[in-house]
Amino acid sequence: MAASRTLFDKIWDAHVVDxxxxxxxxxxxxxxxxxxxxxxxxxxxxxxxxxxVRRVDATIAVVDHNIPTEDRRSGINEPESKLQIETLEKNVxxxxxxxxxxxxxxxxxxxxIGPEQGISLPGMTIVCGDSHTSTHGAMxxxxxxxxxxxxxxxxxxxxxxxxxxxxxxxxxxxxxxxxVTAKDIILAVIGEIGTAGGNGHVIExxxxxxxxxxxxxxxxxxxMSIEAGARAGLIAPDDVTFAYIKGRPYAPQGDDxxxxxxYWRTLPSDDGAHYxxxxxxxAASIIPQVSWGTSPEAVVPITGVVPDPASEADEAKRAxxxxxxxxxxxxxxxxxxxxxxxxxxxxxxxxxxxxxxRAAAAVAAGKHVADxxxxxxxxGSGLIKKQAEVEGLDKIFLDAGFEWREAGCSxxxxxxxxxxxxxxxxASTSNxxxxxxxxxxxxxxxxxxxxxxxxxxxxVLTDVRELA
Amino acid sequence: MDKFNVLTGAAAPLNMANVxxxxxxxxxxxxxxxxxxxxxxxxxxxxxxxxxxEKPEFVLNQPKYRKAEILVAGExxxxxSSREHAPWALLDFGIRCVIAPSFxxxxxxxxxxxxxxxxxxxxxxxxxxxxxxxxxTNARLTVDLDRQVVVRPDGQEIHFEVDAFRKHCxxxxxxxxxxxxxxxxxxxxxxxxxxAWMPVIxxx
Numbered sequence: 001m002a003a004s005r006t007l008f009d010k011i012w013d014a015h016v017v018d019x020x021x022x023x024x025x026x027x028x029x030x031x032x033x034x035x036x037x038x039x040x041x042x043x044x045x046x047x048x049x050x051x052x053v054r055r056v057d058a059t060i061a062v063v064d065h066n067i068p069t070e071d072r073r074s075g076i077n078e079p080e081s082k083l084q085i086e087t088l089e090k091n092v093x094x095x096x097x098x099x100x101x102x103x104x105x106x107x108x109x110x111x112x113i114g115p116e117q118g119i120s121l122p123g124m125t126i127v128c129g130d131s132h133t134s135t136h137g138a139m140x141x142x143x144x145x146x147x148x149x150x151x152x153x154x155x156x157x158x159x160x161x162x163x164x165x166x167x168x169x170x171x172x173x174x175x176x177x178x179x180v181t182a183k184d185i186i187l188a189v190i191g192e193i194g195t196a197g198g199n200g201h202v203i204e205x206x207x208x209x210x211x212x213x214x215x216x217x218x219x220x221x222x223x224m225s226i227e228a229g230a231r232a233g234l235i236a237p238d239d240v241t242f243a244y245i246k247g248r249p250y251a252p253q254g255d256d257x258x259x260x261x262x263y264w265r266t267l268p269s270d271d272g273a274h275y276x277x278x279x280x281x282x283a284a285s286i287i288p289q290v291s292w293g294t295s296p297e298a299v300v301p302i303t304g305v306v307p308d309p310a311s312e313a314d315e316a317k318r319a320x321x322x323x324x325x326x327x328x329x330x331x332x333x334x335x336x337x338x339x340x341x342x343x344x345x346x347x348x349x350x351x352x353x354x355x356x357x358r359a360a361a362a363v364a365a366g367k368h369v370a371d372x373x374x375x376x377x378x379x380g381s382g383l384i385k386k387q388a389e390v391e392g393l394d395k396i397f398l399d400a401g402f403e404w405r406e407a408g409c410s411x412x413x414x415x416x417x418x419x420x421x422x423x424x425x426x427a428s429t430s431n432x433x434x435x436x437x438x439x440x441x442x443x444x445x446x447x448x449x450x451x452x453x454x455x456x457x458x459x460v461l462t463d464v465r466e467l468a
Numbered sequence: 469m470d471k472f473n474v475l476t477g478a479a480a481p482l483n484m485a486n487v488x489x490x491x492x493x494x495x496x497x498x499x500x501x502x503x504x505x506x507x508x509x510x511x512x513x514x515x516x517x518x519x520x521x522e523k524p525e526f527v528l529n530q531p532k533y534r535k536a537e538i539l540v541a542g543e544x545x546x547x548x549s550s551r552e553h554a555p556w557a558l559l560d561f562g563i564r565c566v567i568a569p570s571f572x573x574x575x576x577x578x579x580x581x582x583x584x585x586x587x588x589x590x591x592x593x594x595x596x597x598x599x600x601x602x603x604x605t606n607a608r609l610t611v612d613l614d615r616q617v618v619v620r621p622d623g624q625e626i627h628f629e630v631d632a633f634r635k636h637c638x639x640x641x642x643x644x645x646x647x648x649x650x651x652x653x654x655x656x657x658x659x660x661x662x663x664a665w666m667p668v669i670x671x672x
Contacts, residue, residue: 017651017654017655018651020633022631022633024633026655028658028659030666038551040501040502044501049645057669057670065495065498066499081499083499083501084499098670099672100672118667129552131548131549131550131574133550145549146574147577147578148503149578149581149644153644153648156645156649157649157652157655158655161644161648163631195486196486196543199544199573226548229572231574250667250669252666252667255665256664257665263665295488316483316542320484320485413495414494415498415499432488432548434488435491440494440518
């Protein structure tokens with residue numbers, strides 16, 4: 001065995017059940033998170049083959065994508081969403097899978113509740129039929145999104161057939177300046193390496209600026225690894241991680257916790273471990289980011305301008321840039337700051353944790369949402385909502401004219417009643433600015449929670465650092 | 469899963485990079501609990517106007533490409549979400565092969581699970597095939613998985629690489645779960661050796 005291994009190598013090696021001649025591995029999966037959108041066909045496949053769920057005690061189900069974020073006690077109105085949710089409820093009952101029901105406080109976005117409940121732990125392999133499963137990499141776990149066929153495969157076998165990914169190191173040296181957050185770091189990384197920069201790789205994030213992040217910030221960074229093309233992002237577990245995990249409901253307790261920590265301390269990459277690709281960023285040079293196009297790599301600092309397609313030498317790329325500008329209703333050379341917004345969305349698996357809500361509330365406190373702007377705050381889980389209410393954040397938001405919602409994916413993806421209408425411009429803390437992502441014709445500007453709150457109270461894209 | 473061996477058909481040119489899964493099948497169509505029936509919603513936002521009428525300029529709305537079985541596309545095809553609805557929609561429309569300079573990882577894997585062959589070729593070869601595809605139905609391409617070649621309308625063959633295990637599964641229409649269950653003794657052993665501190669999800 002090689003002397004020096006990366007965090008990824010160590011987790012991978014610990015989960016190889018069997019290795020075939022061509023290098024394909026049967027990889028053991030420790031945790032499987034299931035939601036309503038990508039699982040119905042998988043359960044149906046199990047039924048047709050007469051198979052059962054191999055490890056119900058390693059599986060957890062929740063609804064998040066479809067559900068409305070307004071009061072849900074009277075049920076779900078939209079017939080297709082209702083059917084999908086009822087299908088999940090029938091499947092978890094039939095197969096005996098643990099489930100957090102819609103009206104349970106533990107319900108929330110699947111990538112928020114995994115860490116919150118202590119279900120996602122360091123050194124684990126974690127999968128879910130959702131690309132933002134990369135979020136759980138913040139725990140020091142190998143976590144990646146899978147399709148529905150693989151959901152069925154994991155349900156039936158608790159394994160996947162996989163070949164190891166390449167190792168990529170993204171090191172963010174130094175400290176970020178005031179007003180610069182985890183979201184700005186990851187948007188800057190994606191701007192640097194591009195949406196295909198991480199294809200075939202697992203990204204390990206390291207460096208002083210990453211180590212300085214709290215767990216919520218680390219989750220934001222790992223969450224968007226997929227936006228750089230990497231299936232997974234990882235951050236080595238440390239004392240910040242262990243303190244976060246201790247006492248959570250499904251984490252190891254008592255002596256078991258101590259034993260687990262002993263193991264988790266062996267996981268960080270060894271000195272001299274090999275990376276196939278290394279990217280280094282200087283944290284001090286990162287300015288709050290905002291996306292201008294319909295790809296997450298299309299980002300600029302809030303102090304910048306919309307780039308000019310004429311300056312792009314490659315014809316296909318030039319055409320793509322022009323298409324983005326046309327879709328976004330922007331002009332080359334236009335300053336991003338001062339661009340009017342119609343909607344502000346604070347939420348999603350990227351930015352809906354209590355720390356995100358605190359950051360947004362700190363900006364919104366004592367101010368009011370600008371005329372003509374609709375602003376939503378959607379906590380990532382029922383427990384986060386409760387915590388925010390204990391801290392009085394709900395009151396800050398409501399007094400400032402924000403809507404205060406129930407937990408769910410909400411306006412991140414246009415699958416539930418929270419959607420943009422054609423042409424609406426949105427400052428959003430979500431992860432994707434693809435055409436139509438937040439609703440057909442909707443225009444998304446990806447920003448941090450503080451930047452989103454700043455846009456809400458000024459009515460325009462704003463450099464949060466300049467807001468008194 | 470249907471086997472894939474040799475496919476000859478019309479190829480549609482979709483000359484765009486970073487075609488994301490929201491473009492292939494927008495999230496509002498993910499509410500189905502079936503695998504079939506998504507073909508009509510494939511590329512919905514590119515294919516239809518707001519009133520539901522077709523956009524005549526979109527490639528798959530043009531008469532010569534309405535029955536396309538091959539798609540030639542730009543780099544990083546299928547980026548974004550893990551939704552298997554993307555290959556399901558392509559398959560339901562009738563597309564069995566996508567040729568591009570590169571694919572996003574999850575989409576690439578999902579194709580193989582559904583009898584769709586994603587072919588990775590260098591950018592210059594893709595440009596040639598894009599030009600061939602632009603000729604319409606008179607210019608049929610042949611994709612031969614066993615021999616790992618794309619045959620151009622003039623008979624020229626372009627070799628492509630494919631993972632040997634995935635090729636084997638696709639040629640034979642094999643079910644991964646069945647293959648994996650041949651390793652069930654190893655899985656049992658692995659589980660018996662899990663550390664005692666490893667928690668389970670119980671009592672929810």
